[in-house]
Amino acid sequence: MEGAVQIQVNGLPRGCRSGSTVGDLLRELGIKIERVAVELNLEILDRKDFELRSLKEGDRVEILSFIGGG
Amino acid sequence: MYDDRLVIAGREFKSRLWVGTGKYKDFAETRQAIEVSGADVVTVAVRRVNITDRSKENLLDYIDPKKYTILPNTAGCYTVDDAVRYARLARAAGISDLVKLEVLGDEKTLFPDTAGLIEAAGILIKEGFIVLPYTNDDPIVAKKLVDIGCPAVMPLAAPIGSGLGIRNPYNLKIIMETVKVPIIVDAGVGTASDAALAMEYGADAVLMNTAIAGAKDPIAMAEAMKYAVHAGRLAYKAGRIPRKLYATASSPIEGML
Numbered sequence: 176m177e178g179a180v181q182i183q184v185n186g187l188p189r190g191c192r193s194g195s196t197v198g199d200l201l202r203e204l205g206i207k208i209e210r211v212a213v214e215l216n217l218e219i220l221d222r223k224d225f226e227l228r229s230l231k232e233g234d235r236v237e238i239l240s241f242i243g244g245g
Numbered sequence: 246m247y248d249d250r251l252v253i254a255g256r257e258f259k260s261r262l263w264v265g266t267g268k269y270k271d272f273a274e275t276r277q278a279i280e281v282s283g284a285d286v287v288t289v290a291v292r293r294v295n296i297t298d299r300s301k302e303n304l305l306d307y308i309d310p311k312k313y314t315i316l317p318n319t320a321g322c323y324t325v326d327d328a329v330r331y332a333r334l335a336r337a338a339g340i341s342d343l344v345k346l347e348v349l350g351d352e353k354t355l356f357p358d359t360a361g362l363i364e365a366a367g368i369l370i371k372e373g374f375i376v377l378p379y380t381n382d383d384p385i386v387a388k389k390l391v392d393i394g395c396p397a398v399m400p401l402a403a404p405i406g407s408g409l410g411i412r413n414p415y416n417l418k419i420i421m422e423t424v425k426v427p428i429i430v431d432a433g434v435g436t437a438s439d440a441a442l443a444m445e446y447g448a449d450a451v452l453m454n455t456a457i458a459g460a461k462d463p464i465a466m467a468e469a470m471k472y473a474v475h476a477g478r479l480a481y482k483a484g485r486i487p488r489k490l491y492a493t494a495s496s497p498i499e500g501m502l
Contacts, residue, residue, distance in 0.1 A: 184296060185293045185294065185296050186293070187296070187297070204294075204296050204299070205299045206294055206296075206299075207303075209339065210303075210305055210310075210338050210339060210340065211294060211338060212291070212334040212335070212336075212337035212338040212339075213337070214334065219333050219334060219337045220337070221337075222337075222339060237293065238293065238294045238296065239291050239292060239293055239294060239334050239338070240291070240292070240294050240303065240305075240338060241289040241290070241291060241304055241305060241315065241317060241335075241338065241340075242266075242289065242290050242291075242292045242304055243265075243266035243267040243268070243269060243272075243275060243289065243290065243304055244265060244266060244267040244288060244289050244290025244291075244318055244320050244454075245265030245266075245267045245268070245288055245290075245318070245320065245405065245406075245432075245452075245454030245455065
């Protein structure tokens, strides 16, 4: 893939287009941006920054949401 | 009934039964149990989204955040750093500033690490979180949590999921005398009488998960718990008779043959 970078998403390796944003990644994964929290290299992102932060080689992304719990 | 709303950090709740959303068969059962229970507040956990299986449904498609107060927990966290991280992530998901703070000390008992709990609570309160701490039945710890700014405390009745009910009612009563904030008995409730008893002792609410989700018929148990918490609360406010060693007849002697 032209301009591909290797990142990690939720602990799994993944390739993505160089310069794509967190927002692009979420859309690619089919994840609705409401009610998810995203951490990029241990930094918790503001929702409004999803479209502003681009992904680069080696980035570690964590995407979390709410599940059943006590 | 509506005069008896539970107020925590400026939020009003009609129901004094809070329920967890874990351990159910599926989301449909979760939703039905919560509806039947009449709960206003439901706890949720914060975990990685399953990115490999996108067919997985979302809990919040079944539990409407507009209808219920979602209370994220920091379940599974054994360190201050982890608990703080999960609380921040929960808030970043954009529902509220509320967090049920758990800093666990031990895998077998899931008892809280109270030193870590107090430290994490202090950090999160400074960041503007509304911290509802899952704590033990130690009044000293309860007071420390309240002194640093927790608007309520959640002492455990017994280990999570153990179904033992309130093991130490004496400590629970001392906590009630020690702190002036709402007390939500959380963890260890087994059946309806446990919940009623908690409310009769003077608890302001009861939080349970396994007691309902793990019952043979969770929907029936959810209904039982709704009545149990309500009955216990009414009995508490009604003012029970004292316990006496000897009898006092209920029918008069006067007019007997």
